[in-house]
Amino acid sequence: MAFDLICVRTQGASHIDDGLPCEDFGAVRKGAFYQVFALGDGHGDSNCPRSSLGSQWVCESALDALCSFAEDVRQDGSVPEAAADATDEAVEQEPVPAEEAPEPRRMRSKKMLIQDAVSIIGGEEGNADLTGREALLFDPQQAKMLMRQVAVSIVGDWTSRVNSHYAENPLTDEEWAGCSDRYKPRYQAGERIEHIYGTTLIAGLVTDTYALLLQQGDGRLCVFDALGDVSQPIPWDDRCFANVTTSMCDEDALASMRFCIWDLRSHPVVAVLAGSDGVEDAYFSPEQMHSFYREQLVYAARSSVAELQTKLQSELPAFSAGGSRDDVTICGIIDAEAVRPFVERYDMENAQVPIQLELSRIEERLPKMQGKMGYLQGNVTKAEKDYRATVAVRDPIAVRVQELRSDVSNVNSGAAEGFFSLRTLSALRGSLGQQQAKLEEDLKNAEADVARAKDAYERACKELEDYVALRNGLIAERDNYKEQLKALGASDDSFDNVFDGEARSGEAPETEPSVAPDPEPMPGFGPDVEAQPWTDVSVEPEFDDIGSRIHRLSRRFFNRG
Known part of the structure; x- marks a missing residue:
């Protein structure tokens, strides 16, 4: 593999707007048989006013440590005594009283934390062809010891650098003014000085036989293997989420450093790319970020890594402004020749990503629509x-009004004068008139209630019909996206979980989430009011079929209002 190093960074758009320096740093170095890269992301916090220095120095510490490590393990012999002593001293801790014990997540010892944070990829084919102590890298127990040596070297050197600098350069008045009351007393007491220089770290050492990858804090490191697949093999720390990250300035920085040892003999790679969280935060999903890196690899394969470096240097300012607005750093190694066989595939996969994103959005939304469908049907x-x-209230009133109208008509006719005296007839007319006036008012109110209820019903039906149409439109859109993905070569299996595969941490999900059955389009719901005008004025106060649709009953109601 003929790897070329790449390292590019830009000041974030928000840092430019706020008059802040670029707090990211990246560095690369090439040795006789190895290449190393490192990036640090200084904390954008006024309590860490020198994080730009911290990120620079952690890169230098990492490069020094990894170069020394590469040369040491290739030689025969044991672990240097000084390094072994430093390792033992660094992990020794005073016992913690029970009443001061930390939360359960921090109950493990620092040694165990390091052991849990080393993953090994490969090493199955034996190590006879390895020289010196390189074979120990693929022995789980020996690898943990060697990684402790690396962690101690990096953390110790960086801590020494920042404390020496602070001893000669106390905080300026401007730096002090930006610190919160939480940290000022500790800084005054000479405590947590490392926090002033707080930074994350991602670094890698790539030789002809293995790659050693390490991380402290957030950001992402992606490995593109010789099969064209991408993974994030460094164990993830779930304490890193949103804007929260672990750091080189943490008291457990040594313990929480994570490692991956990758056997390049059995699992060759075509590229290893690390990015600060300014890259990751520009995207909604890991797959979008992977697509961005694939795009860069395709460019390098079609031109060169040097031209990619120039391209990124010119494009990253706009990338930051249109994305995370944070500082952005990308560094790593690329074998442009080895990438070339995957150019067509990467182009195809990148074309699928925006479609998959929209498909994922629809697939996530459709099951959630079932609840509202039920709610709207309940409203109807x-x-x-x-x-x-x-x-039911109006109809009896309407019947009685018609009867009274008939009675009034009869009383007012000449025929009634032969049956009643004038006095009785006058009283009867007055009584019927009062009853009619009251019932007419009651009928008017009942008709208004019916009109309001009819309007509410029609609105409920319309709302449901619109929602059904929206849902059916999404289903049609989903099916269209699936057809597009098929045309781009995606398999049907990929439609179930379009971003299935590597979890955000680089590990497979423990369980598959349960989802609602795949929804099918529903026919329109509710009466067609225009097709069934309310024209029948006959009165039938009894419902013949209580379960019938209301638009069938409408033919038996008054055409009022």
Whole structure:
């Protein structure tokens, strides 16, 4: 493999706006049989006013440590006595009283934390062809010891640098003014000085036989293997989320450093790329970030790594402004020749990513729509019930009004004068008139209630119909995206979980999430009011079929209002 180093960074758009320096740093170095890279992301916190220095020095400490490590393990012999002593001293801790014991997540010893944070990729084919102590890298127990040596070297050197600098350069008045009351007393007491220089770290050592990858804090390191696949093999620390990260300035910085040892003999790679969180935070998903890196690899394969470096240097300012607005650093190694066989595939996969993102959005939304569908159907049922109730109140009143109208008509006719005296007839007319006036008012109010109930029912039906149309439109859109993915060569299996595969931490999910059954389009719901005009004025106060649709009943109601 003919790897070329790449390292590029830019000041974040928000840092430019706020008058802050670039707090990222990246560095690379090439040895006789190895290449190393490192990036640090200084904390954007006024309590860490010298994080730009911290990120620079952690890169220098990492490069020094990894270069020394590469040369030491290739030689025969044992672990240097001084390094072994330093390792033992660094992990020794005073016992913690029970009442001061930390939260369960921190109950493990620092030694165990290091042991849990070393992953080994490969090493199955034996180590007869390795020289010196390189074979120990693929022995789990020996690898943990060697990684402790690396961690001690980096943390110790960086801590020494920042404390020496602070001893000669106390905080300026401007730096002091930016610190919060939480940290000022500790800084005054000479405590947590490392926090002033707080930074993360991602670094890698790549030789002809193995790669040693390490991380402290957030950011992402992606490995593109010789099969064209991408992974994030460094164990993830779940304390890193959103804007929260572990750091070189933490008291457990040594313990929480994570490692991956990758056997390049059995699992060759075409590229290893590390990016600060300014890259990751520009995207909604790991797959989008992977697509960005694939795009850069394709460019390098079609031109060169040197031209990619120039391209990124010119494009990253706009990338930051349009994305995370944070500082952005990318560094690592690329074998442009080895990438070339994957150019067509990477182009195809990158074309799929935006479609998969939209498909994922729809697949996530459709099951959630079921709840609202039920809610809207409940509204229709309630509105129909209320409508029936108002009609049931109105109909008897309407019947009685018609009867009174007939009675009044008869009383006012000449025929009634032969049956009643004038006095009785006058009283009867007055009584019927009062009853009619009251019932007419009651009928008017009942008709208004019916009109309101009818309007509420029709609105409920329309809302449900619109939501069904929206849902059916999403299903049609989903099916269209699936057809597009098929045309781009994606398999049907990829539609179930379009971003399935590598979890955000680089580890497979423990369980598959349960999802609702795949929804199918629903027919339109609710009466077609225009097709069933309310024209029948006959009165039938009894419902013949309580379960029938309300638009069928409408033919038996008054055409009022």
